[in-house]
Amino acid sequence: MALTDAESAPRFARLRWIWAPGNRKLVFLLILFALFILAAVFAPLIAPEDPFRQNLLGRLKPPGTTARGTFFLLGSDELGRDVLSRVLYGARISLAVAFSSVIASALIGVSVGMFAAYRGGIAEAVLMRLTDIILSVPGILIALIVVAALGPGMINVILVLTITRWPRYARVAYAQTLQLSSQPFVRLSKHMGSSTVYILTRHVLPNIIGPLAVVATLEFGLMILWEASLSFLGLGVQPPTPSLGNMLSGGRVYAASAWWIATIPGLVLFALIAVVNVMGDELRDRLDPKGR
Amino acid sequence: MGAFILKRLFQAFIAVFGVLTFVFFLQRLTGDPVALLAPVNTTAEDLERIRHSLGLDRPLIVQYLDFLWGVVRLDLGRSLAQSIPVSDLIWSRLPYTLWLAVSSLVFALVLGVPLGVIMAVWRRHKLMAIPSTIVLAGQSLPTFWSGIMFILIFAVGLGWLPSSGARTPNSVILPMVALGLFSMATFARVMRTAMIDELSKDYIRTARAKGVPKNAMIARHLMRNSLIPLITMLALELANLLAGAAVVETVFAWPGLGQLAVQSIGARDFPVVQGVVLLGAVTAISLNFLADVLYGAVDPRIRVGRGG
Numbered sequence: 001m002a003l004t005d006a007e008s009a010p011r012f013a014r015l016r017w018i019w020a021p022g023n024r025k026l027v028f029l030l031i032l033f034a035l036f037i038l039a040a041v042f043a044p045l046i047a048p049e050d051p052f053r054q055n056l057l058g059r060l061k062p063p064g065t066t067a068r069g070t071f072f073l074l075g076s077d078e079l080g081r082d083v084l085s086r087v088l089y090g091a092r093i094s095l096a097v098a099f100s101s102v103i104a105s106a107l108i109g110v111s112v113g114m115f116a117a118y119r120g121g122i123a124e125a126v127l128m129r130l131t132d133i134i135l136s137v138p139g140i141l142i143a144l145i146v147v148a149a150l151g152p153g154m155i156n157v158i159l160v161l162t163i164t165r166w167p168r169y170a171r172v173a174y175a176q177t178l179q180l181s182s183q184p185f186v187r188l189s190k191h192m193g194s195s196t197v198y199i200l201t202r203h204v205l206p207n208i209i210g211p212l213a214v215v216a217t218l219e220f221g222l223m224i225l226w227e228a229s230l231s232f233l234g235l236g237v238q239p240p241t242p243s244l245g246n247m248l249s250g251g252r253v254y255a256a257s258a259w260w261i262a263t264i265p266g267l268v269l270f271a272l273i274a275v276v277n278v279m280g281d282e283l284r285d286r287l288d289p290k291g292r
Numbered sequence: 293m294g295a296f297i298l299k300r301l302f303q304a305f306i307a308v309f310g311v312l313t314f315v316f317f318l319q320r321l322t323g324d325p326v327a328l329l330a331p332v333n334t335t336a337e338d339l340e341r342i343r344h345s346l347g348l349d350r351p352l353i354v355q356y357l358d359f360l361w362g363v364v365r366l367d368l369g370r371s372l373a374q375s376i377p378v379s380d381l382i383w384s385r386l387p388y389t390l391w392l393a394v395s396s397l398v399f400a401l402v403l404g405v406p407l408g409v410i411m412a413v414w415r416r417h418k419l420m421a422i423p424s425t426i427v428l429a430g431q432s433l434p435t436f437w438s439g440i441m442f443i444l445i446f447a448v449g450l451g452w453l454p455s456s457g458a459r460t461p462n463s464v465i466l467p468m469v470a471l472g473l474f475s476m477a478t479f480a481r482v483m484r485t486a487m488i489d490e491l492s493k494d495y496i497r498t499a500r501a502k503g504v505p506k507n508a509m510i511a512r513h514l515m516r517n518s519l520i521p522l523i524t525m526l527a528l529e530l531a532n533l534l535a536g537a538a539v540v541e542t543v544f545a546w547p548g549l550g551q552l553a554v555q556s557i558g559a560r561d562f563p564v565v566q567g568v569v570l571l572g573a574v575t576a577i578s579l580n581f582l583a584d585v586l587y588g589a590v591d592p593r594i595r596v597g598r599g600g
Binding site: 129130132133136137138139140141142144145146147148149221225228229232233234235245248249252255256259262263266269270273274277278 | 303306307310311315318319321428429431432433434435436437440441443444448531532534535536538539542543553554556557558562565566568569572573576577580
């Protein structure tokens, strides 16, 4: 009995594709992204200090100094809190907000887009018009008015991001579903009596998941940026809870005398967004060759 | 073309109406609009008096129509913090935001378009990592952070440019660059994609075959066709820049509309926030409309396909 290559090869060799020259860049990016996630998830274990604990005698200490028995690897802020610990907890907030808003807006947008394309008629006209309207108003304006009315806070930020971003997914899902719904396997399934929900989730969704994953990745980077911007303006996550955005607005005042307070969270934010963006571009090249 | 413009105009009108309705009901959704409008320590009788004087004890539909009528007459109410008409406040701030957004747009175009062309034409060159990195940075840098870094380097460190305010003509340079970097990256990417698309087309092969010099080909054939997606993007990008100015204006203490809106949220001055947001939304919708019309005008295929 002849064994195929895959069966005869040792177990680890089957994983060799991961490090194949064409995949190296994406795998490297995924590892970097995973490191960010791990650092954020395990922030309570990794963080050397309590991110809320003030140490007024150890204020504004530059990176690498020890003050009153505390070693500040990345310095301390204007209230003597450890910048490293706050950055870790801040990244946790950024990622939590980005994940929640991406998942919520993808769920709404994909359902709306698939339904509009598949059903057609008035539902299609009304829903797709609505996405056009929302997309034509810059999200920051919607954020300003919603926060002015409902007040700032993490939950409201997620709400705003979901309200403003679901149409992005709806557009993509709509265009893709439109192409698919005239395909023989979809029409056949309909004639066999499958329900709309069954057809959309079993036949359509698996075939449009690629372009949607690309959009979701690029949106993820954007959501991190938006959360930070809103928190920077004082409209998002409120102090003393650390977020990469509000650390920057706190550190801005001390920028000239204590550069590290604003510089370090910004660098982390920049690195995180850059990794996500490059990952999105890589995914696009693979999964959605036609896309932009 | 006429029917196409009319259809788009109608859609823009619906969008403006939708935004107005959203803003009106958002105010009511939060429970008591007086609580939003009144200062924090107001007594119950005072609240009742304010409610009556603002007409908030009337039926909702009457209030809604009244609100719409006010917007039509450009009456956006009075600022609670400064008790002057919101429209006066907006007029005094508008020139600064326009100046900042337009200079950022020019900056983004002047840098982004050549960058995109270079990235497309010499895309297999070894040094292409440099423009790609610039574009990635432009796309990923949070504007408020790059703003702070610019202040640290060019204002505090080198002392070349003012760090904030709008007192001298060169005050605009740092906010302009901070705001324009993202659009620059967008333009470069769009230009690169459009040029690469065009490069693979038959007419380019023909031009090559008949021996048109490379530079002439880029200038005469490629640039013209690749500019189509860019022209239509201009209006949309200007809308994004106007909205994005809120963050940059806060960093640089630039006395524009964005700073006004953010300060008004802090001061719980809802009518001002509402005025700025409505103006921004109407501007964005108009620019979208303009982009659609431009697109139809530049490329007749669009109006046949979509406008019908």
